[in-house]
Amino acid sequence: MNKIKILGYEIMDIDYKKLFQEIECLLQKKRFFYFVTLNPEIVVVAREAQELADYIKKAQMIFADGIGIVLGSKLLTGKAPQKITGIDLVEKLLHKQKYSFYLVGAKPHVMEKAAQKIKEKYPGSELKGYHHGYYDLKGEQAIIKDIKKTRPDFILVGLGFPNQDMFIRKLIKTLNQGIAIGIGGSLDIISGTKKRAPFLLRKIGVEWLYRAFKEPKRILRWYFLQSYVWLILKEWFKKLKITFYPQR
Ligand code: UDP
Numbered sequence: 001m002n003k004i005k006i007l008g009y010e011i012m013d014i015d016y017k018k019l020f021q022e023i024e025c026l027l028q029k030k031r032f033f034y035f036v037t038l039n040p041e042i043v044v045v046a047r048e049a050q051e052l053a054d055y056i057k058k059a060q061m062i063f064a065d066g067i068g069i070v071l072g073s074k075l076l077t078g079k080a081p082q083k084i085t086g087i088d089l090v091e092k093l094l095h096k097q098k099y100s101f102y103l104v105g106a107k108p109h110v111m112e113k114a115a116q117k118i119k120e121k122y123p124g125s126e127l128k129g130y131h132h133g134y135y136d137l138k139g140e141q142a143i144i145k146d147i148k149k150t151r152p153d154f155i156l157v158g159l160g161f162p163n164q165d166m167f168i169r170k171l172i173k174t175l176n177q178g179i180a181i182g183i184g185g186s187l188d189i190i191s192g193t194k195k196r197a198p199f200l201l202r203k204i205g206v207e208w209l210y211r212a213f214k215e216p217k218r219i220l221r222w223y224f225l226q227s228y229v230w231l232i233l234k235e236w237f238k239k240l241k242i243t244f245y246p247q248r
Helices: 016-028 040-047 050-057 067-077 086-096 108-121 137-150 163-174 186-190 199-203 207-214 216-239
Strands: 003-006 009-012 032-038 061-064 100-105 126-131 154-158 178-182
Touching: 003 067, 009 050, 016 086, 016 178, 032 040, 032 050, 032 086, 032 163, 040 050, 040 067, 040 216, 050 163, 061 067, 067 216, 086 154, 086 178, 086 186, 100 108, 100 137, 108 126, 108 186, 126 137, 137 163, 154 163, 154 186, 163 178, 199 207, 207 216
Parallel strands: 009 061, 032 061, 032 178, 100 126, 100 154, 154 178
Antiparallel strands: 003 009
């Protein structure tokens, strides 16, 4: 498997055909795995949160969720990994119509709509269960118990970062089979509540710009960008052996 290492993370560089072959192998192992779709925000937060960084590093697969990771990799290694976003992965998995799923996340009416849409559009994809993402601790325990009981192939967790990652960390301790994936706001899109950026914008890597235009509040979440760019540049300078401090 081709992996590109940046900032301590091994990013998968894999096409979907190969990815689905790998997924088949993982499912046959009857063990629990999880995938992380990495973005600059997670990288920056994980810099200060060792447990989060360890959790990401132990993922079975780490994907480049967007242009930030792709460009960072290109600058540091000369290689650009295949971009694999949560929503792309989810749509492709559903499209296969051969796997079973448990969905967690989104507002109650959004979750209902998403489940309905999946049943209509992908009748071969079995929904073992689903639950919206606004629950208390007791509710969470009940959801995890239900996932354990229903044994889905995939547990798609759309609680946004870092909630979904905390949820998946609890699954690691409980489940002994299935693949969990944090899918951010994908359920909003599947339900039809929100629209994806047009294909062309996605192709050139500016989906984030479209999302900011649609939801200006998101711009507040760009606090991490400066730190991310700086992290990448520091690594790059290191590679070029440029240092800001006198060498001993
Ligand atoms: N969400 C949730 N429970 C929470 C907070 C958020 O289910 O306590 C859901 C929210 O409804 C949305 C998703 O998590 O569906 C987060 O979407 P966002 O677009 O912010 O995630 P991103 O893709 O940016 O990680």
